[in-house]
Amino acid sequence: MTPDDEYYTGSETATPTSTSAIEKRRSNPNHTNDQRQKAWQKNINLLWQEIANHKNGTMFMNPIKKSYAPLYDKVVKQPLYLKTIKNRVRDEFERDVVLMLTNSLMYNKEGTEMYLMALEMLDDVREQIRLFKSADGYSVSLWENDSQQ
Incomplete structure (x- = not known):
């Protein structure tokens, strides 16, 4: 079984494979998930921005003030606003992304190629998300407590 096989998990061997095998996998054009994820995120952000820039978009950006709509929270059980939608995405x-990588870490044996790739990617993803959030003024993170480790 090779990393390109559909059911390859990396657990097939308990010994790590060579760096060249890892480099081959990274250079494989079938493994462009990172690029697709970045493009998807960019497209979603562009779409959100277009919606937010709609002539009525500012009316839906933030929670409605009680002074404007005192009964809103009694009528509407699941209020939602553009800023909330952006944060949810x-x-x-x-x-x-974190679940995908931690699933791989849980399943694969420590030291296998798949385990090491998932671990490396998790570290890289943490940094990418940290940079993305700091550039966008978004401070909440799943790893707030990890920065001390």
Whole structure:
């Protein structure tokens, strides 16, 4: 079984493979998930920006003040606003990427190629998300306590 096989998990061997095998996997054009994820995030952000820039967008940006709509929270059980939607997309994206990588760490034996790739990618993803959030003024992170480690 090779890393390109559909059911390859990296657990097939307990010994790590050579760096060249890892480099081959990274250079494989079939493994462009990172590029696709970045493009998806960019497109979602552009779409959100277009919606927010709509002539009525500012009315839906933030929670409605009670002084303007005193009964709103009694009538509307699941209020939602553009800023909340933007934060949810980011949070869910981050959670899903972290879950994918931690699943690999849980399943694969420590020291295997897949384990090492997932570990490396998790470290890189943490840094990418930290940079993204700091550039966007978004401070909440799944790893707030990890920065001390």
